[in-house]
Amino acid sequence: DVKVTQSSRYLVKRTGEKVFLECVQDMDHENMFWYRQDPGLGLRLIYFSYDVKMKEKGDIPEGYSVSREKKERFSLILESASTNQTSMYLCASSLETGYTFGSGTRLTVV
Amino acid sequence: QKEVEQNSGPLSVPEGAIASLNCTYSDRGSQSFFWYRQYSGKSPELIMFIYSNGDKEDGRFTAQLNKASQYVSLLIRDSQPSDSATYLCAVTGGGSNYKLTFGKGTLLTVNP
Numbered sequence: 001d002v003k004v005t006q007s008s009r010y011l012v013k014r015t016g017e018k019v020f021l022e023c024v025q026d027m028d029h030e031n032m033f034w035y036r037q038d039p040g041l042g043l044r045l046i047y048f049s050y051d052v053k054m055k056e057k058g059d060i061p062e063g064y065s066v067s068r069e070k071k072e073r074f075s076l077i078l079e080s081a082s083t084n085q086t087s088m089y090l091c092a093s094s095l096e097t098g099y100t101f102g103s104g105t106r107l108t109v110v
Numbered sequence: 111q112k113e114v115e116q117n118s119g120p121l122s123v124p125e126g127a128i129a130s131l132n133c134t135y136s137d138r139g140s141q142s143f144f145w146y147r148q149y150s151g152k153s154p155e156l157i158m159f160i161y162s163n164g165d166k167e168d169g170r171f172t173a174q175l176n177k178a179s180q181y182v183s184l185l186i187r188d189s190q191p192s193d194s195a196t197y198l199c200a201v202t203g204g205g206s207n208y209k210l211t212f213g214k215g216t217l218l219t220v221n222p
Contacts, residue, residue: 031208042214043154043198058209090153094208098144098200101153 003027006091006102013109019078021105023091031094032074034058034066036087037104043090049074081109112137116199116213124221129186131216133199136180143175143182144210146198154198158184189220 007022025032033048035058045058047066055066063085067075074093078085086109092099113136123129131145142161146154160166160173160182172185182201186193196215202208 033209035212040214043212045209045211048209094210098142098156098159099154099208099210100156104153 004091004093004100004102006089006105008105009103011105011107013078013081013107015081015083015109017078017081017109019081019107019109021076021078021089021091021107023074023076023093023102024072025074025093025100026072027093027100028071029093029095030071032068033092033094033099034064034074034076035090035092036060037090038087046076078107083109085109112140112201112211114199114201114211114213116197116216118214119217120219121216122219122221123189125189125191127189127220129189129193129218129220131184131186131197131199131218133182133184133213134180135182135199135201135211137201137211138177138180140180140201142202142208143173144200144202145171145173145182145184146200146212147193148196148198148215150195157197186218189218191220191222194218194220 034046035043049068065077089105091102144159145157148154158173170187174183198215199213200210
């Protein structure tokens with residue numbers, strides 16, 4: 001089975017901090033994605049990548065950036081964390097038969 | 111903006127009944143359709159995918175797709191309390207990036 005590993009399950013950061021969320025997949029998938037999930041808003045796509053060093057903005061990229069230096073690793077960066085970025089962050093990788101999600105990182109910005 | 115619509119629920123069914131979950135999508139070019147199950151506090155897990163019009167069965171689950179009506183559904187037969195979860199419908203427009211647009215999910219409760 002594909003394994004998608006997110007480095008932290010829970011994270012608490014202060015406003016203004018630079019935050020790195022890491023995601024690693026072990027199945028040589030080309031496509032990787034970052035979503036955030038909020039009650040009542042569902043899953044919203046932040047950024048995705050379909051190849052090393054390639055990235056595209058999703059629906060809500062403001063305040064975020066990403067890095068994909070190696071195929072297996074896709075990092076989400078909050079340049080200056082704000083309280084409205086408190087959320088569950090989900091990483092996924094995929095082939096054409098659907099995504100496999102990591103276990104998620106619940107980020108709280110105080 | 112591609113949209114995927116689901117009734118938020120909650121949908122409540124008795125144990126052993128058939129649960130019917132529905133989803134409509136706005137992009138007529140959508141090619142692939144997925145159902146995910148998400149337990150509270152957990153990440154979504156893939157249950158089924160369907161590409162062609164008609165029915166696709168996997169155990170107690172049946173996915174149904176009608177591209178002309180832009181409608182996809184998930185039937186769960188012999189519902190069990192362990193099926194209680196939020197069910198997410200997701201669609202992709204195809205291409206090489208397989209980007210999925212998700213509905214907000216339907217909360218299903220199966221009562222013993």
